[in-house]
Amino acid sequence: MTWPDLTNSDFHFDIDQKAVDIKLGMDITTLALNKLADVIVLIAGDSDFVPAAKLARTNGIDFVLDPMWANTAASLSEHVDGVRSYDIVRMISFVTHEVVVSVPAWWPQLDRQEEVRREHEIVDPPDDSDEPGVPD
Numbered sequence: 673m674t675w676p677d678l679t680n681s682d683f684h685f686d687i688d689q690k691a692v693d694i695k696l697g698m699d700i701t702t703l704a705l706n707k708l709a710d711v712i713v714l715i716a717g718d719s720d721f722v723p724a725a726k727l728a729r730t731n732g733i734d735f736v737l738d739p740m741w742a743n744t745a746a747s748l749s750e751h752v753d754g755v756r757s758y759d760i761v762r763m764i765s766f767v768t769h770e771v772v773v774s775v776p777a778w779w780p781q782l783d784r785q786e787e788v789r790r791e792h793e794i795v796d797p798p799d800d801s802d803e804p805g806v807p808d
Contacts, residue, residue, distance in 0.1 A: 693720040700724040704731040713738055714752075719745035726751050 697720070703709045704727050712728055714721060717739035725748065728735045737744060737752040749755060765772045 693718075697721060697724040700728055704728040704733050707731070709733055711736060713758075715740060717742050717744040717748065719747045722747055722751050729753065 696714075696716075700712060700714070700721070701724060703712060704724075711734040713736045714725070715738045717737070722745075725735045725737075729751065734753045735751075737748065737755045738757055739755065741757045744755065761772050764770075
């Protein structure tokens with residue numbers, strides 16, 4: 673078989689999440705025990721992070737949970753200093769003054785050009801004085 677003979681069906685993409693929660697928990701533990709952060713923002717929602725959140729808080733670190741508007745485990749919500757979902761895409765667009773593309777140009781789209789064009793307009797973030805990364 674040569675390069676010209678290859679087609680998309682000759683390839684497959686496989687993603688495995690191996691011990692990601694444990695690795696994040698270890699990172700949080702390192703940050704907490706070595707006092708390397710004042711605030712930790714965790715983007716998750718499951719109860720696997722309760723021990724890490726407890727450890728961080730007992731070491732004086734504010735622990736904020738960003739579940740990205742999803743439901744969170746009640747046990748995790750009990751052990752954080754706050755729950756808040758941020759619009760990361762909007763913040764990046766505002767700070768960089770660039771259009772953040774969530775759909776790659778090569779992705780096959782049928783009759784969605786106008787929708788994609790509207791999707792990628794730069795918009796001002798909501799007025800929120802404590803929004804990180806957005807000037808007052």
